[in-house]
Amino acid sequence: MNQSNSPAEKAAQPSEQGAAPKTGPGPNVVQAPSAKTSLRPPARPAGIRTRHVLIALSFVIWVILPVVVSGGYLYTVARDQYASHVGFSVRTEEIGSAIELLGGITELSGSSSSDTDILYEFIQSPQIVRAVHDQLDMARIYQRSGDPVFTLGDDTRIEALLSYWQRMVKIFYDRSSGLVEIRVLAFEPQDARAVAEVVFAESSNMINQLSAIARADAMRYAEEELARAEDRLKVSNRSLTSFRNRTQIVDPAADVQGQMGLLNSLSAQMAEAQIELELLLDNANESDPRVNQANRKIAAIQKLINEERSAFGGASGVSGVQQYSELIEEYQALELERQFAEKSYLSALAARDVALAEAQRQSRYLATHISPTLAETAEYPQRELLLLMISGFLLLSWSVLVMVYYSLRDRR
Structure with missing residues (x-):
């Protein structure tokens, strides 16, 4: 079999061998890549750059140095401070009457939130600072050198x-x-307690002033109402007195009853004479002296009846001819006004007495649960x-500043 290969096949053979390891009954062997394969150069070791030095320097200047200075000031220069505590509450005591106490329906004491709110603002006001x-x-007390x-x-x-x-006085409400x-x-425990005592004394004075103002307001309103009712009663009495002086009649109704009784009596006498x-x-005949005497008696009784009826129909001493009915109407109006004025006066007088009793019964005061401490x-x-x-x-x-710096640097 021909073992010769082309140059291209020879060039591709090492890469194929490197990509696929030889398999067989023996151990796996991974062939090293060819020296001709290109590799990235290794990263250079990280070094300390200028920005790192500046950040470390900023940490020293921004954090370490101020902390050291602050600690040195706090532990070597700052004066020791002593605390004095005082605790209280505003109480309102109401002592009821004997009947209320027996019935158990009176409230002996209670807190007043509105007064406490006023006191809370007062302790932070320039008024108490000036008093102290x-x-x-x-x-x-508070000026120290160094x-x-x-x-x-x-x-x-x-x-x-x-x-x-x-800064030196804190309120917890x-x-x-x-x-x-x-x-x-x-800076001294005695001074702290002295200031706390003055604060408590001025707060107590403020509560006493509020109580006095409330009592004065209640009494003033009651006194003003009583004065108005008294003036109204005086005016109604003067009007009724003027009516009596003008008509010479104390009570028209009683006067009418008297005149009606007199007329009834004269009418009865007239009937008897007739x-x-x-x-x-x-x-007897008409020339009899007894008949003449009886006629004169009848004439005299009739004259009296006419006079009384004339007086009943009108009265002298007033402008024009004023009938008794008009006098009675005027008198009744004046008497009704006087009765209303009298009732109003009695009601105002009772209200004034009640206001006085309430003012004496109600008392605001400061109840301490923590005395000024030393x-x-x-x-x-x-x-x-x-x-x-x-x-x-x-x-x-x-x-935060370092993170902002790196964020801006990464965007560039």
């Missing part, structure tokens, strides 16, 4: 004091229970926590 500064001198971060600066105007006050707890920081006259005429150990500033927060913030910001 006037009583204790905040510059003496610690410009945690101490009060040279500016002692009310705006600067208020800003520093909000539980709206569900109405409990308020205040933490006061100072009966007597008729009896005389049966036994610290023995400086718990602030919390150096470990502050240093951890500073480190975390610096590391996070540095990482």
